[in-house]
Amino acid sequence: MKFLLQRIVFYLFTAWAAITINFFIPRMIPGDPVTSLINKFQGQMSTEAINSLYVLFGLDENASLWSQYVDYWGQIFHGDLGLSFTFFPTPVSEILKQSLPWTIALVGITTFASFMIGTSLGVLAGWRRGSWLDGLLPVTTFLSSIPYFWLGLLAITLFAGPDSFFPSSGGYEPGLVPSWDREFIASAIQHSLLPAITILISSVSGWILSMRNMMVTVASEDYITVAHAKGLSERRVMVSYAARNALLPNVSGFALSLGFIVGGTLLVEIVFSYPGIGYNLFQAVGSKDYPLMQGVFLVITMSVLMANLVADVAYLLLDPRTRKEG
Amino acid sequence: MSAPATTIVAATPEGQVDAAAAAKRRRLRFVANPKAATGLVVLGFFCLIAIIGPWIAPFDPSARSSDLIQGPSGKHWFGTTHLGQDVFSQVLVGTRGVMFVGLLAGVIATALSVLIGVSSGFLGGAADESLSALSNVFLVIPALPLIIIVASTIPGAGDLMVALVIGLTSWAWGARILRAQTLSLRRRDYVEAARATGESTWRIITVEILPNLTAIIASGFVGTVIFAVMSEITLAFIGISTISEWNWGTILFWAQSQQALAQGAWWWFVPAGLAIAFLGTALSLINFGIDEFVSPRLRSNGHTKVKTTDGHTVKMRVGFTPVLNTAGKDAPVTPVVRKASEKAKGAA
Numbered sequence: 001m002k003f004l005l006q007r008i009v010f011y012l013f014t015a016w017a018a019i020t021i022n023f024f025i026p027r028m029i030p031g032d033p034v035t036s037l038i039n040k041f042q043g044q045m046s047t048e049a050i051n052s053l054y055v056l057f058g059l060d061e062n063a064s065l066w067s068q069y070v071d072y073w074g075q076i077f078h079g080d081l082g083l084s085f086t087f088f089p090t091p092v093s094e095i096l097k098q099s100l101p102w103t104i105a106l107v108g109i110t111t112f113a114s115f116m117i118g119t120s121l122g123v124l125a126g127w128r129r130g131s132w133l134d135g136l137l138p139v140t141t142f143l144s145s146i147p148y149f150w151l152g153l154l155a156i157t158l159f160a161g162p163d164s165f166f167p168s169s170g171g172y173e174p175g176l177v178p179s180w181d182r183e184f185i186a187s188a189i190q191h192s193l194l195p196a197i198t199i200l201i202s203s204v205s206g207w208i209l210s211m212r213n214m215m216v217t218v219a220s221e222d223y224i225t226v227a228h229a230k231g232l233s234e235r236r237v238m239v240s241y242a243a244r245n246a247l248l249p250n251v252s253g254f255a256l257s258l259g260f261i262v263g264g265t266l267l268v269e270i271v272f273s274y275p276g277i278g279y280n281l282f283q284a285v286g287s288k289d290y291p292l293m294q295g296v297f298l299v300i301t302m303s304v305l306m307a308n309l310v311a312d313v314a315y316l317l318l319d320p321r322t323r324k325e326g
Numbered sequence: 327m328s329a330p331a332t333t334i335v336a337a338t339p340e341g342q343v344d345a346a347a348a349a350k351r352r353r354l355r356f357v358a359n360p361k362a363a364t365g366l367v368v369l370g371f372f373c374l375i376a377i378i379g380p381w382i383a384p385f386d387p388s389a390r391s392s393d394l395i396q397g398p399s400g401k402h403w404f405g406t407t408h409l410g411q412d413v414f415s416q417v418l419v420g421t422r423g424v425m426f427v428g429l430l431a432g433v434i435a436t437a438l439s440v441l442i443g444v445s446s447g448f449l450g451g452a453a454d455e456s457l458s459a460l461s462n463v464f465l466v467i468p469a470l471p472l473i474i475i476v477a478s479t480i481p482g483a484g485d486l487m488v489a490l491v492i493g494l495t496s497w498a499w500g501a502r503i504l505r506a507q508t509l510s511l512r513r514r515d516y517v518e519a520a521r522a523t524g525e526s527t528w529r530i531i532t533v534e535i536l537p538n539l540t541a542i543i544a545s546g547f548v549g550t551v552i553f554a555v556m557s558e559i560t561l562a563f564i565g566i567s568t569i570s571e572w573n574w575g576t577i578l579f580w581a582q583s584q585q586a587l588a589q590g591a592w593w594w595f596v597p598a599g600l601a602i603a604f605l606g607t608a609l610s611l612i613n614f615g616i617d618e619f620v621s622p623r624l625r626s627n628g629h630t631k632v633k634t635t636d637g638h639t640v641k642m643r644v645g646f647t648p649v650l651n652t653a654g655k656d657a658p659v660t661p662v663v664r665k666a667s668e669k670a671k672g673a674a
Contacts, residue, residue: 010459010462011466013459013463014462014463014466014467017463017467018463018467021467021472025475025476025479026479028479141607141610141611141614142603142607144606144610145552145602145603145604145605145606145607145609145610146599146602146603146606147556147559147560147563147599147602149560149563149578150578150595150598150599150602150603153578153581153582153587153595153599154596154599156587157587157590157592168587213617217621256465256466256499258466258468259465259466259467259468259469260468260469260470260553262468263468263469263470263471264470264556266470266471267470267560267563267564270564271582281471281474282564285474285478285564285565285566286564286565288478290479293474293475293478294475296471297471297472297475300468300471301467301468301471304466304467304468305466308466
């Protein structure tokens with residue numbers, strides 16, 4: 001329990017740090033791009049909306065930095081992230097609410113699947129070191145060196161086309177209305193297949209490699225030799241003795257590298273025009289929509305923190321030592 | 327002879343390595359690793375292109391011509407863009423920006439990670455707590471979105487600015503690993519001895535500790551360069567950094583925004599992507615080389631199938647010591663063979 005509490009305190013601290021970074025970044029923008037954008041929409045914005053943007057971007061010259069900071073926190077707690085300029089006059093929180101489920105479904109499922117597949121392959125490659133499985137390593141190294149988005153471009157050229165099974169863009173058939181019926185879900189799955197495979201191929205190799213190296217290290221431990229000497233079956237030694245222990249560092253590695261992976265996978269959405277958060281970020285960058293950018297960053301960071309917490313709970317379940325201490 | 331002597335002979339590869347030859351080889355051991363050697367050669371090639379690229383490019387990368395969107399030909403090796411620009415020249419000229427940003431960001435991040443990681447590991451106490459909390463925060467916050475947002479608030483960010491932003495945000499991984507290693511080093515006997523003889527903290531860190539961290543620092547540097555190259559190309563691809571300077575990401579940006587896919591112009595984005603992949607693979611290979619140099623267990627290219635002097639083939643595996651019957655070819659090979667030695671009997 002102590003372990004979990006420590007982690008939760010750490011994540012709260014990180015969340016505070018991320019929000020604070022988010023508070024200061026727009027204040028470093030030289031010149032005043034936000035004012036000019038606000039002026040552009042002057043007639044169409046309510047005073048309330050303008051006020052909220054003033055707080056978010058520190059345009060209120062009269063207030064001290066500290067009171068700006070307090071106001072900013074107040075707004076975050078109310079879920080007020082300002083108005084998007086690209087999708088004027090929709091609030092940023094509204095846009096994110098729509099796109100977040102898409103990203104969580106695509107990136108969440110593929111990241112988890114790639115961790116599972118990569119870890120299992122890594123167990124085999126580490127156990128049968130020197131066999132043909134080692135031939136996988138250079139191939140996966142090459143695949144992991146390819147940027148996700150470029151692999152996406154390649155996948156679209158090769159597999160998607162006007163009369164191909166794989167659609168090249170979007171999250172569902174344009175005519176459909178998002179709902180929980182069979183037709184829509186089938187269309188959503190069909191649209192997510194190609195992006196999912198792209199993410200899977202480029203992210204799986206990292207797990208294979210780290211798990212293989214862990215297995216190789218674990219395989220020379222004394223307790224493995226003892227397990228063999230006891231006459232346990234090869235499979236039992238591999239899974240219950242070696243893999244079980246090699247898995248621990250890999251799970252904590254999973255938690256730590258989530259931030260890197262999620263950043264990369266968001267780009268796949270851009271290439272496939274997938275209606276998720278990554279595509280929002282792309283649109284925001286293209287039109288200098290600062291409120292949307294800030295909102296996307298906050299949401300991504302919070303999601304990664306949540307995922308980290310889940311990984312920590314998994315670690316807690318896997319490693320009895322962490323349970324004993326508390 | 328009262329009790330039969332027992333011989334258990336461990337299988338060894340055929341032919342003893344000459345001691346003198348081994349000593350000579352040790353100096354070049356890192357380069358002799360095929361992975362590291364391949365990586366270094368490819369990296370060297372890209373460095374060369376980065377230096378001479380703009381001079382050997384057959385065309386001005388921004389110059390327009392009347393050959394619009396043409397496939398690879400003798401005149402334009404990698405085809406042309408929607409404005410008739412030569413893609414081959416763009417790739418050559420763009421190499422410099424990619425290498426510059428990658429290496430500079432790598433240097434900045436490595437310097438920061440050494441500074442923060444080693445001091446946090448060596449000092450301990452409250453300084454350690456706060457420094458490692460700082461690096462954990464930077465580790466957990468998704469780096470790429472942060473880089474994108476910071477870079478997009480800087481109008482017209484050039485190569486130098488991009489390198490700075492990437493370097494300042496991606497030091498955390500290295501710092502974490504260095505801290506762990508420093509923690510394990512600081513209580514070693516030789517460090518204690520140095521402390522007892524009255525060496526200053528500064529001298530202990532630079533002379534006693536840092537040399538032992540060389541391999542980790544090197545691998546952290548290479549890893550950061552990979553990350554920096556990817557981030558920089560991503561920034562250019564989504565159109566944040568200036569598109570007036572050519573790099574591989576800029577090529578991909580134009581290819582994407584001008585619908586190269588829909589027009590079937592594969593030559594427009596394939597060369598730049600392959601260049602990224604080759605550079606990334608080369609850097610990863612160097613890193614594997616460093617890993618295997620430090621931890622010989624990870625080497626996979628060792629002779630796993632070994633032929634012993636009497637003709638048996640034994641598969642070497644980690645955690646097992648294959649043990650052989652020295653009596654002869656026909657005897658069964660079991661994990662452990664204990665048998666009275668013929669020689670001992672004959673002598674008796």
